[in-house]
Amino acid sequence: EPEVTQTPSHQVTQMGQEVILRCVPISNHLYFYWYRQILGQKVEFLVSFYNNEISEKSEIFDDQFSVERPDGSNFTLKIRSTKLEDSAMYFCASSEVLAAYNEQFFGPGTRLTVL
Amino acid sequence: QQQVKQSPQSLIVQKGGISIINCAYENTAFDYFPWYQQFPGKGPALLIAIRPDVSEKKEGRFTISFNKSAKQFSLHIMDSQPGDSATYFCAASSNTGKLIFGQGTTLQVKP
Numbered sequence: 638e639p640e641v642t643q644t645p646s647h648q649v650t651q652m653g654q655e656v657i658l659r660c661v662p663i664s665n666h667l668y669f670y671w672y673r674q675i676l677g678q679k680v681e682f683l684v685s686f687y688n689n690e691i692s693e694k695s696e697i698f699d700d701q702f703s704v705e706r707p708d709g710s711n712f713t714l715k716i717r718s719t720k721l722e723d724s725a726m727y728f729c730a731s732s733e734v735l736a737a738y739n740e741q742f743f744g745p746g747t748r749l750t751v752l
Numbered sequence: 753q754q755q756v757k758q759s760p761q762s763l764i765v766q767k768g769g770i771s772i773i774n775c776a777y778e779n780t781a782f783d784y785f786p787w788y789q790q791f792p793g794k795g796p797a798l799l800i801a802i803r804p805d806v807s808e809k810k811e812g813r814f815t816i817s818f819n820k821s822a823k824q825f826s827l828h829i830m831d832s833q834p835g836d837s838a839t840y841f842c843a844a845s846s847n848t849g850k851l852i853f854g855q856g857t858t859l860q861v862k863p
Contacts, residue, residue: 641795668849680788680796680841680853693848728795732849740786741851743795 639663641744643729649750650719658714658747660729669712670730670741671704673697680728686712719751754779756844758854765861771829773857775842778823782844786851787816787827790839799840800827832861 642661650656662669671683685692686704703715712731716723726748730741758775765771775785786801802809802816802825809816815828829836842854 670849670851672851679855680851682850682852685849693850695850730795739849740798740801741849743788743797745793745795 639742641729641731641742643727643744643747645747646745647748647750649752652721652751653718656716656719656749658716658727658729658749660712660714660744661710662712662729662731663733663742664710666731666733666742668692668732668734669704669706670732671714672728672730672743673725674728674746675725683714683727716749719749721751724749724751754852756842756852756854758842758857760857761855762858763860765832765859767832767834767861767863769832769861771832771836771859771861772826773840773842773859774824774826775844775854776822776824777844777852779844779846779852780823781846782852783847784845785816785818785825786843786845787814788841788843788853790841790856796841829859832859834861834863837861 644659669686672680674680684694684698701717705713726746728746729744732739732741756777787799788796789799790796800811800814804820813830818825840857843851845851
């Protein structure tokens with residue numbers, strides 16, 4: 638069964654460093670998302686991406702964040718200068734079409750720890 | 753207005769019992785209400801979903817009840833099993849595809 642994969646599973650970084658989180662969405666999917674989950678809290682939407690453009694972004698997704706689909710298979714989330722509060726689980730998701738009632742498939746997540 | 757409120761935060765049920773988790777929303781533009789199940793160390797996985805043109809949807813032991821006028825929906829897990837022990841998130845979205853999640857409910861089913 639096709640699945641969304643994410644690497645690394647755990648990333649530890651120093652405050653102020655840049656990190657890149659990688660995702661490989663399901664191959665025939667066209668819509669891509671990043672969500673994050675701070676420990677013990679709810680899953681929060683960060684950004685959606687389609688046709689090499691950001692479709693929508695949340696207030697969390699400020700200038701420190703960027704997304705890219707560099708090679709037609711990977712989908713990356715970059716945090717330019719990490720803060721302590723960026724420590725969270727980051728989930729990539731993908732869907733076949735953009736419709737409210739279309740399932741988003743989530744990857745296993747990358748745990749980001751900022752020291 | 754973008755919030756989805758979920759309760760209870762945690763739930764303990766005996767094996768064979770019924771687990772009930774409730775959610776409420778405010779944004780009438782939401783037109784899709786999925787429930788996601790998350791096991792430790794895994795990403796959320798779609799369990800069951802409903803659109804507001806129906807009041808109930810059942811898949812196996814899992815049922816969503818939807819009350820459009822009250823802007824509430826709930827997940828019922830019949831004959832709860834220890835393997836159902838997980839965190840459950842309700843969510844809502846409109847035509848942008850963005851999912852707004854509830855706070856989550858940690859369910860423990862005791863053998």
